[in-house]
Amino acid sequence: VNYDWSDRNTNMTVKKENYSGLMRELEQREKKVNDIQAMGDKLVRDGHPGKKTVEAFTAALQTQWSWILQLCCCVEAHLKENMAYYQFFADVKEAQDKMKKMQESMKKKYSCDRSTTATRLEDLLQDAVEEKEQLNEFKTLLNGLNKRSRSVIQLKPRNPTTPIKGKTPIQAVCDFKQQEITVHKGEECALLNNSQPFKWKVLNRSGNEAVVPSVCFLVPPVNKEAVDSVSSLDSNLQQMTSMWQMLHINLKSLLSWQYLTRDFTQIRSWNIAMLKTMKPEEYRLVMRNLEAHYQDFMRDSQDSQLFRPDDRMQVEDDYNKVSQHFDNLLRSMEKGQQDETLCKNYISEIKDLRLRIENCESQTVSRIRKPLDKEPLKECSQKWGEQQKVQGELEGLKKDLDKVSVKTQQVLASPQQPASAPVLRSELDVTVQKMDHVYMLSSVYLEKLKTVDMVIRNTQGAEGVLKQYEDCLREVQAVPSDVKEVEAQRSKLKVNK
Structure with a gap:
């Protein structure tokens, strides 16, 4: 008792x-x-x-x-x-x-900052999931304690x-x-x-x-102290849950930022040459990851304690710049592919022009090497006419070559040179030199044909004059003995002259 x-x-x-x-x-x-x-x-x-x-x-x-x-x-x-x-x-x-x-x-x-590595953040997030389970276990425990508190004397x-x-x-x-x-x-x-x-x-x-x-x-019961103790535990649990949520948001925002920074660094390092070595699905995957990480960061950082509004604006600006950089590279690469196609087309055109120029050269050289035969004036006139046609063809080829050359120079002046640019430049230089050589050869040959024609015509005129003199002299049967007759013959010859 x-x-x-x-x-x-x-x-x-x-x-x-x-x-x-x-x-x-x-x-x-x-x-x-x-x-x-x-x-x-x-x-x-x-x-x-x-x-x-x-x-x-x-x-x-x-x-x-x-x-x-x-x-x-x-x-x-x-x-x-x-x-x-x-x-x-x-x-x-x-x-x-x-x-x-x-x-x-x-x-x-979970006290982290921007220097924390992505690997460490991934491990911490995994640990945070396990601790979330512990918080749920605490909640179950508190539910049991709350029920028991109602029966405590x-x-x-x-x-x-x-x-x-x-x-x-x-x-x-x-x-x-x-x-x-x-x-x-x-x-x-x-x-x-x-x-x-x-x-x-x-x-x-x-x-x-x-x-x-x-x-x-x-x-x-009811024991107020027991009920209050459970209420205090519940309040602490709510505080812990809120703290866990905030720490979890901070971790997720940091991890998203790390992923995004890694994407920024990777894409900024790209150039046309690197992009050409990659498969389309490779760089498209990187860009999809960039977009996903950017959206994750903008969502996770909204309530994060580690990123202020100006940080979010800076990340948004970096994202836009990196995206623009990739778009520029892609357009340049596509333009480079177009330029490559143009290069090959121009190379084909230039080769075709050179073949036609070489054909003109062959014709010109053949005519030069073929000497005049029995009727030089006729043959000379015929060669001149034929060479004039060649010269006309060369004039047309020269205009076509000039047009192609202007287009070619536009492609060759591009900052990003196509792979076929050296071949195109070489083909153009060779063809231009060939054009200059053949055109000059044809022009000189035509001038020479003019000169030869003139020489032949002048030679034939001189022979006619001599023949007239010979005929006049042949009419004189005997040398005049009288001086007056000699002078008369002389005056007659002068008239013929």
């Missing part, structure tokens, strides 16, 4: 040992009580002269033994509730310690140093009867005064007041 079941007595081991000792003692005494009860019953049956005294004694013994058994039920109930009470608060304390340790670990572990009102206000509800854990009051097990009463640790002033449902052993009553 006089055992402290309040919050002052926290040693559950001693309480269990005392209860075990009490039960062992009761088992020993129960046999003696039963023996005495049996002896009294026998004396009463045998008609013992002190029958009434025996009956009174055995009845008192039975009453006392019943009271002891009731007290045992009370002790068992108090022990059970005490165990639940202290186990609950031990579990709360353990949960508090774990949450505090986890919170400190998260702050230390109150021990502080059992402490006389804790004054009560008004009527505190209490519950009987055994039947109790005395002259002033009768209480049945499970009945709800009101505690009026707890100034004595082992005797309480209580009020039953019938309105009767009495001072009764406090061991007969429990102070039932």
Whole structure:
């Protein structure tokens, strides 16, 4: 009866040992009580002269033994509730310690900045997923503690140093009867005064007041301290969850930024030559990754503590510049492919022109090497006419070559030279030189043909004059003897001249 079941007595081991000792003692005494009860019953049956005294004694013994058994039920109930009470608060304390340790670990572990590598961030994000599971486990634990908190009894009102206000509800854990009051097990009463640790002033449902052993009553839930402790844990869990979410957002934004920076560096290093060595699906995959990482960063960094609005604007500007760089490279490469096609077409045209020029050259050289025959004037005139046609063809070829040369120079002036540019330049130079040579050869040959024609014509004229002189001289049969006749002949020759 006089055992402290309040919050002052926290040693559950001693309480269990005392209860075990009490039960062992009761088992020993129960046999003696039963023996005495049996002896009294026998004396009463045998008609013992002190029958009434025996009956009174055995009845008192039975009453006392019943009271002891009731007290045992009370002790068992108090022990059970005490165990639940202290186990609950031990579990709360353990949960508090774990949450505090986890919170400190998260702050230390997930403190990252832009120098943290992508690999490290990936590992941390994986760890964060596992810790999210731990937070969910804490939530499950708190749900259990919250449910248990509603069934935790109150021990502080059992402490006389804790004054009560008004009527505190209490519950009987055994039947109790005395002259002033009768209480049945499970009945709800009101505690009026707890100034004595082992005797309480209580009020039953019938309105009767009495001072009764406090061991007969429990102070039932709700235990505000238990409920508040779980509420505190729940508040801490919410704070931890919010902190985890913020740290998780920071990690994701950093990882997106690292991926995006890596993409920026890779694409900035590209040039036309590198792009040509890559398969289209390769650089398209990189650009798709760039777009995905950019969208991830813009989403993740929106609520991140590590990136301000000006950081986001800078990343957006870098993204636009890198995308423009790739578009320029792609257009240049496509233009280079077009220029390559043009190069091959121009090479083909130039080769065709050179073949025609060489054909003109062949004709010209053939005419040069062929000497004039029996009728030089006629043959010379014929060669001149034929060469004029060649010269005309050369004039047309020269114009065509000039047009192709202008187009070719536009391609060769491009900053990104096609692969066939050296061949094109070489073919153009050779053909231009060939054109100049053949054109000059033809022009010189035509001039020479003019000169030869003039020489032939002049030669033929001189021969005619000589023939006239010969004819005139042939008409003179004899040399005149008279000076006057000689002068007359001389004057006649002068006239012919």
